[in-house]
Amino acid sequence: MSTKNQTASFGAKLGRLARDNSVPIMFILICAVCIPLAGFSGGYLLNEIITRMGRNTFLILSLLIPIMAGMGLNFGMTLGAMAGEIALILTADWQIWGIPGVVLSMILSIPLSVGLGLLCGKILNMAKGREMVTSYIVSYFINGVYQLVVLYMMGSIIPIAHSSIKLPRGYGIRNTVSLLNMRQCIDNLWAIRVGGVKIPVLTFLIIALLCLVILWFRKTKLGQDMRAVGQDMNVARDAGVDVERTRIISIVISTVLAGFGMILYLQNMGNISTYSSHSQIGMFCIAALLVGGASVDKASIGNVFLGVSLFHLMFIVAPAAGAKITGDSMIGEYFRVFVSYGVITVALVMYETKKRRAKASLGRQLELEQKGADK
Amino acid sequence: MTENAPLLEMKGIRKDFFGNQVLTDIHLSLKEGEVLGLVGENGAGKSTLMKILFGMNVIAETGGYDGDILLNGEKVRFGSPFDALAAGIGMVHQEFSLIPGFTATENILLNREPRHKAGVVSQIFGERLETLDRKKMQDQAASAIQRMGIRIDPDMVISDMPIGHKQFTEIARELSKDQLRLLILDEPTAVLTEKEAEALLASIRGMAASGIAVIFITHRLQEILDVCDRVLVMRDGYAVQDVPAARTSIPEITKWMVGRSVDTSASARADEQLETGRVIMSISRLWVDMAGETVRDVSLDVYEGEILGIGGLAGQGKLGIPNGVMGLYEAGGSVTFDEKPIPLNQPRSCLDASIAFVSEDRRGVGLLLDESLEWNIAFPPMQIQNKFLKSYLGGLIKWRDEAAIREVTSRYVDSLQIRCTGTRQKAKELSGGNQQKVCLAKAFALEPRFLFVSEPTRGIDVGAKELVLNALKRFNREHGVTVVMISSELEELRQICDRIAIVSGGRIAGILPATRSSEEFGMLMVSQVK
Numbered sequence: 001m002s003t004k005n006q007t008a009s010f011g012a013k014l015g016r017l018a019r020d021n022s023v024p025i026m027f028i029l030i031c032a033v034c035i036p037l038a039g040f041s042g043g044y045l046l047n048e049i050i051t052r053m054g055r056n057t058f059l060i061l062s063l064l065i066p067i068m069a070g071m072g073l074n075f076g077m078t079l080g081a082m083a084g085e086i087a088l089i090l091t092a093d094w095q096i097w098g099i100p101g102v103v104l105s106m107i108l109s110i111p112l113s114v115g116l117g118l119l120c121g122k123i124l125n126m127a128k129g130r131e132m133v134t135s136y137i138v139s140y141f142i143n144g145v146y147q148l149v150v151l152y153m154m155g156s157i158i159p160i161a162h163s164s165i166k167l168p169r170g171y172g173i174r175n176t177v178s179l180l181n182m183r184q185c186i187d188n189l190w191a192i193r194v195g196g197v198k199i200p201v202l203t204f205l206i207i208a209l210l211c212l213v214i215l216w217f218r219k220t221k222l223g224q225d226m227r228a229v230g231q232d233m234n235v236a237r238d239a240g241v242d243v244e245r246t247r248i249i250s251i252v253i254s255t256v257l258a259g260f261g262m263i264l265y266l267q268n269m270g271n272i273s274t275y276s277s278h279s280q281i282g283m284f285c286i287a288a289l290l291v292g293g294a295s296v297d298k299a300s301i302g303n304v305f306l307g308v309s310l311f312h313l314m315f316i317v318a319p320a321a322g323a324k325i326t327g328d329s330m331i332g333e334y335f336r337v338f339v340s341y342g343v344i345t346v347a348l349v350m351y352e353t354k355k356r357r358a359k360a361s362l363g364r365q366l367e368l369e370q371k372g373a374d375k
Numbered sequence: 376m377t378e379n380a381p382l383l384e385m386k387g388i389r390k391d392f393f394g395n396q397v398l399t400d401i402h403l404s405l406k407e408g409e410v411l412g413l414v415g416e417n418g419a420g421k422s423t424l425m426k427i428l429f430g431m432n433v434i435a436e437t438g439g440y441d442g443d444i445l446l447n448g449e450k451v452r453f454g455s456p457f458d459a460l461a462a463g464i465g466m467v468h469q470e471f472s473l474i475p476g477f478t479a480t481e482n483i484l485l486n487r488e489p490r491h492k493a494g495v496v497s498q499i500f501g502e503r504l505e506t507l508d509r510k511k512m513q514d515q516a517a518s519a520i521q522r523m524g525i526r527i528d529p530d531m532v533i534s535d536m537p538i539g540h541k542q543f544t545e546i547a548r549e550l551s552k553d554q555l556r557l558l559i560l561d562e563p564t565a566v567l568t569e570k571e572a573e574a575l576l577a578s579i580r581g582m583a584a585s586g587i588a589v590i591f592i593t594h595r596l597q598e599i600l601d602v603c604d605r606v607l608v609m610r611d612g613y614a615v616q617d618v619p620a621a622r623t624s625i626p627e628i629t630k631w632m633v634g635r636s637v638d639t640s641a642s643a644r645a646d647e648q649l650e651t652g653r654v655i656m657s658i659s660r661l662w663v664d665m666a667g668e669t670v671r672d673v674s675l676d677v678y679e680g681e682i683l684g685i686g687g688l689a690g691q692g693k694l695g696i697p698n699g700v701m702g703l704y705e706a707g708g709s710v711t712f713d714e715k716p717i718p719l720n721q722p723r724s725c726l727d728a729s730i731a732f733v734s735e736d737r738r739g740v741g742l743l744l745d746e747s748l749e750w751n752i753a754f755p756p757m758q759i760q761n762k763f764l765k766s767y768l769g770g771l772i773k774w775r776d777e778a779a780i781r782e783v784t785s786r787y788v789d790s791l792q793i794r795c796t797g798t799r800q801k802a803k804e805l806s807g808g809n810q811q812k813v814c815l816a817k818a819f820a821l822e823p824r825f826l827f828v829s830e831p832t833r834g835i836d837v838g839a840k841e842l843v844l845n846a847l848k849r850f851n852r853e854h855g856v857t858v859v860m861i862s863s864e865l866e867e868l869r870q871i872c873d874r875i876a877i878v879s880g881g882r883i884a885g886i887l888p889a890t891r892s893s894e895e896f897g898m899l900m901v902s903q904v905k
Contacts, residue, residue, distance in 0.1 A: 216506070217504075219506045219507055220497075220503065220504045220505060220506050220507070221488060221490055221502070221503045221504070221505055221506075221507060222503035222504055224481070224488060224507055225486070225503070227474075227476070227477070228474050228477065228485060228486070231474045231475055231476045231477070232473075232474050232475065234472075235472045235473060235474055235485075236474070236485075236486070238456070238472050239472070239485040239486040240457060240486045241486050360705070363662075363664040363705040363706075363707065366662045366663075366664055366669065366671065366707070367662060367707045369671070
């Protein structure tokens with residue numbers, strides 16, 4: 001009897017676990033189907049995932065703090081990415097390479113990121129409850145400003161010396177800026193090889209450090225205030241927390257971290273696609289975080305790591321699997337774009353249904369109470 | 376100590392909201408460790424008085440107040456609740472002010488968390504980067520809970536707590552403030568079970584013994600007699616009685632609360648005539664999930680052609696009944712109208728059955744604020760009954776019949792004396808009373824057989840009130856429409872209703888003919904239906 005009860009409750013627990021983690025489970029299933037079809041070796045897959053983890057994790061971690069402050073998934077991180085790119089273009093032009101170049105770019109990106117973060121935070125404070133879509137549109141707007149700066153002001157107003165970066169007409173930046181002298185300088189320092197898999201130790205140490213900083217941040221007064229603001233702005237305001245300022249700070253922190261993350265990302269890639277590197281990065285980072293089981297109001301460091309591995313595993317295997325099945329490599333490419341947008345939609349819909357269900361259960365409770373009173 | 380100035384003195388407090396006098400010459404004084412019970416009907420001015428004392432922003436925004444507040448003999452004027460808190464006044468509001476995902480400890484010390492000594496980072500970036508001292512937080516919260524004398528789990532997350540414990544968490548938060556000298560409790564027992572309420576009363580006595588003065592607002596009069604030293608009874612913005620609790624009784628307090636000198640022009644027709652009337656709507660076992668107005672297990676019959684009043688104190692569930700029946704909030708149970716069942720949770724089915732509803736949420740549900748009066752009045756009949764439409768090509772194309780719309784609108788503007796510049800004026804430009812008349816006109820234009828009217832006189836002046844009530848009465852008498860009117864004001868219900876049902880605790884406490892005395896209704900209001 002008792003064992004039967006135990007299995008029943010175990011089953012219920014398993015069911016709840018499956019419901020709460022339905023998005024990651026869905027992706028594990030997709031990957032499980034695609035991996036054998038794609039036919040890659042385990043070593044190759046592991047190598048690719050480790051590389052992409054080093055490349056992307058820092059960027060995704062930058063999303064965590066605004067979620068804690070109740071501002072949802074912050075597409076405003078694109079702003080930080082743009083700040084990082086501008087800083088990198090300048091250091092590339094000044095011919096400061098290697099690790100000093102990376103560090104200088106990071107320092108240069110800070111004032112830009114802070115400025116953009118303040119702007120974004122101010123705008124989001126005017127659009128409380130609609131932060132996601134607002135930050136998405138703000139990122140388009142700032143993209144326009146970015147193009148104005150990079151395409152017309154660089155070389156004409158902002159001095160750019162090297163013609164390898166400049167467009168032939170004398171101002172504006174070329175479509176691609178090579179970072180060859182900076183390429184993987186952080187990844188390769190202290191890198192070790194374990195059975196053919198290259199592990200960029202320094203990059204992972206930086207990521208680990210950021211994780212520790214985030215954990216520490218949660219314990220600070222500011223972190224506690226952000227959690228309070230995230231859950232109920234009015235209550236926090238009544239208790240004397242400066243809600244607006246706290247929200248702006250969370251966005252600024254996120255933009256600054258995204259700037260650093262973009263610089264790490266691009267030093268791994270080895271070149272900047274001046275006009276497109278940043279445009280998809282917000283979407284992919286948010287999709288990866290959602291794949292890891294995060295929701296609009298809750299995300300952990302665990303979600304980041306699970307998400308980044310699953311999302312990129314799918315990114316690697318889906319095109320190959322698609323090509324195998326249909327004989328057309330475009331299908332796989334199409335599939336992975338489709339999935340990254342699809343997952344954001346599905347995760348948002350599921351988040352809404354969960355909220356609705358919670359609301360409906362209140363009514364059911366009333367009904368049950370009434371039935372209980374009959375007995 | 377008795378020679379000293381009292382802890383709190385309020386002298387000649389007056390307050391009006393845009394010419395509407397809500398408080399007139401209130402005097403109040405309170406010594407250390409004294410418990411004052413504050414009672415009165417809804418709208419008597421209790422909340423406004425407490426808002427003034429607590430320095431709430433709404434008071435300053437509406438033109439401030441007259442009179443003086445003295446703390447320990449010193450005149451104070453609080454610009455914000457934070458000033459009041461600093462001066463040692465704590466208030467537990469009716470709505471919880473808690474962070475749902477935080478533990479009791481985190482909520483008790485919200486924004487007052489003890490922190491570890493400054494480290495390097497916080498010295499550079501400011502004190503908000505100091506880490507929280509969890510150990511000390513535990514200790515401080517535990518000692519506040521200890522002072523309260525009611526056991527709650529300091530590590531439990533608020534959203535997992537029963538509602539009573541949420542209330543206790545709020546009280547513990549006030550008690551954890553060292554400077555606390557005066558605690559205002561606004562209906563703390565309304566959400567508590569009997570056991571919990573008893574524990575709270577014991578806790579209030581404990582606080583008083585330790586020198587904290589308490590202002591206790593409640594509708595449960597027995598509690599006042601149990602725990603208070605003095606009772607202040609308010610009515611219509613006046614302090615009508617200020618007596619030691621030991622020298623009064625529940626019937627006496629009730630009489631002071633509701634007893635008006637004006638005797639009512641009760642209009643009821645003979646009771647027996649109604650009792651034999653045909654049941655037009657039968658509500659049985661209705662529950663409604665409406666935040667703050669939860670309805671539990673209500674069964675009610677409405678007779679054809681009568682005006683039924685539904686009264687009761689705020690938050691007891693009277694508003695939930697029409698909103699639930701009309702399908703605006705999630706509801707269960709069964710409703711039959713004219714011997715046909717009405718499916719719940721579908722507003723359209725009620726409208727199709729010729730039931731209309733004038734919502735208490737005038738600006739949200741009641742009106743199309745940015746549209747003209749014509750549109751506001753003609754819209755429901757156009758949508759629901761295809762009225763005011765001209766058909767062409769065998770109904771393929773329907774055009775609005777502007778002339779008919781203007782005609783009907785000006786008819787209602789005349790008959791309800793809606794003050795406006797013309798039938799094309801936008802609804803949002805009208806005053807509250809005139810907006811309410813437009814809401815009624817909207818419902819009348821549907822020519823319903825059954826009308827729910829919810830709080831029709833809320834926030835409108837006396838003259839408009841009379842007009843609205845008379846219009847309802849006329850509509851009932853001339854067209855034979857059954858009216859159910861929900862109102863917080865008992866006197867106005869007694870003026871036009873035949874029978875009045877009193878809702879308390881989400882349930883019907885009793886139904887009486889409108890001719891009965893105010894005291895009887897008052898007793899029903901404060902009774903808690905078990």
